[in-house]
Amino acid sequence: MQLLALTEGDDHVCYRYRVAPFAPALQKAGWQLHCEPLAKGAWARWRQLRRAGQADAVLLQRKLLPWWQLRALRRSAKTLVFDFDDAIFHRDSYHPKGIVNWQRMAHFWTTVYAADLVLAGNRYLYDQAAAFIGPERVRLVPTCVEPRKYPLAEHAADGVLKLVWIGQRSTMRSLYQMHEPLLAAAAAVRFDLHVISDVFPDLAGVRVRPMAWSETTETAQLAGADIGISWLPDDRWSRGKCGLKVLQYMAAGLPVVANRVGVHVEIIVDGVTGFLADTPEEWRAAVERLSNDAGLRASMGAAARRRVEDEYSVARWEKPFAEAIDALLQPKHDLTRRVGPASLRAPAHHV
Template identity: 30%
Template sequence: MNPKKIHIIAPYPKGEAPSQRFRFEQYLGFLEEHACEIHYHAFHTQKSWDRLYQKGQFFRKFLDLNYNFLRRWALLFKLAGAKHIFMHREMAHVGPPVFEWFLVKVMRKKYTYDFDDAIWIPNYSSVNARFQKLKCYWKVPYLIRWAEQISTGNEFLANYARQFNPNVQVIPTTIDTRNQHSKLVDHHRKPIVIGWTGTHSTMHYLDFIVPILRKLEQEYTFVFKVISNKKPDYQLQSLVYQDWKEETEIEDLAEIQIGVMPLVLDAWSEGKCGFKALQYMSLGMASIVSPVGVNTKIVEQQENGLIADSAEEWEAALRQLLRDETLRSKLGEKARKSIIENWSVEAWKENYLKLLRV
């Protein structure tokens, strides 16, 4: 039997971006088991991606950009005979939807379009702020309209997409609880570790709970662990920083007993797919999340985690978990069970076969 060729178009190299790793990359092996031949086409090369968020090197980045555009034009010729095209976010990291227009309007190709954030809203790194207009956020409705079908990470994103295309389904961002997130938190270990993981661009959400942690330091002994790509400058006695590393990601996360995910209520946060909560809970962590977006679907109050909104609620939730080891263990156990049943690769993998008509 001839394998079905699936062409995956994505902005970033394989294994580099959480949006890709946990949206579709962890399903590639499963698709290959079902006689699929995967052709992966990233806009960035590994070298251009490594340079992208470094300060300076503007001329080198300009050369990278032009080279990657040439690679995209070459890709269009490779797609001449393609029958299964899966596009995540966009064909080019910057610029108007020229490649997508050519693919659909000239080559008459159909594609499945996938996104997991409110990517129509400007959101950019301070390092490249001066170039943010090149992102052309206005192109997203066109990419949705031109697609044959759309998969989104949550209902908020799906409702946005349905304004432009009725063929929309929700496939949540999921966790591989068998092969990756399989280590469990030890709730008996002391001192207790409260923790957060994420990129420096989202670290500002922690500003809200830093004064609360500073207050609790006067009463409890704990560690506040931040796993990121940039060290925070918070004045906390309990702060421990750790560089994020893919090879030790799970082991580093599993040292946290109380995972925190504070957010503010805005359109960008509504579009997020609750990935931090999913990661925390899959490892058996007791988590506290803000009641924003999909978080209220993932977390059931006092069942598999805690939901806190105001500063008073966050302080009370942290106090409760710092004091009660039995509660931490109980919430963590139920959290992992709920992820396996509702938010895991195993629970959703068949949907990818249907989505790609394999």
């Protein structure tokens, strides 16, 4: 059986972390995973969506298609899965028009309504989808990492403390929002801030060490640090974030300092795998405490690694992912139960 994944690209971060790692488990269940970037241009896209019906199931990742494209895909696909790991029904935190966008919400509603199965990356996203279509067709599958790919941080007692932030141009503003907390920490502790990215910040009073991001070097770069840091704006867009950078830090055996927003509160066990800190004073205290105790950094980092292995690893979620896909084609799965506008349902010969 063939599962066709329509994505933004086989090298896109969402596909690399949310679908591609499960290919071996899918293969054991009798599925061949094939990734195809969504075609550019209306005519090419329409032909692609019509051809999608050749696969046994289609996984559409993140993309909210225009109505006519969604209709073409729904009519073609024997079985349709929708996977998302962002609050795509909102604008982002920094959009000049604000976060709420009813047009995006309408596109989201029609997409989840058309799907046979929805895979949500966190509880907030799960609840948003289930509010429209009920929980029966929604599964929570967190973004996962493969801990075995990450060497463990050494946490040497001597030398300059190294904080690390990993991200890209689109998330750089969240690093600037940490400027004041980082300045507070810098007043108490001498540290370098390693920034692994494709663009680098100018943070007055904070010593930034730029590190060009590469898929082949990121794990070693993370393991070369002492503390991972993260910040999310306190808004509805950020509640849809799935915490990839935090999971990467923890997989590398780093304690994490982050604010109390969204999945930070779910992933980080305060005082065990890191510290949750909102104010500059809390950040200063957290960084200072970790700076003064390499043993504490090591023990928290080890606990962080175990938590990833137990709750957020590919090994933990590969079986549930494959079973969710496989169940769609079991005899007990009645595709005539699809709900939604009749024009979005599959034609009779696919039922």
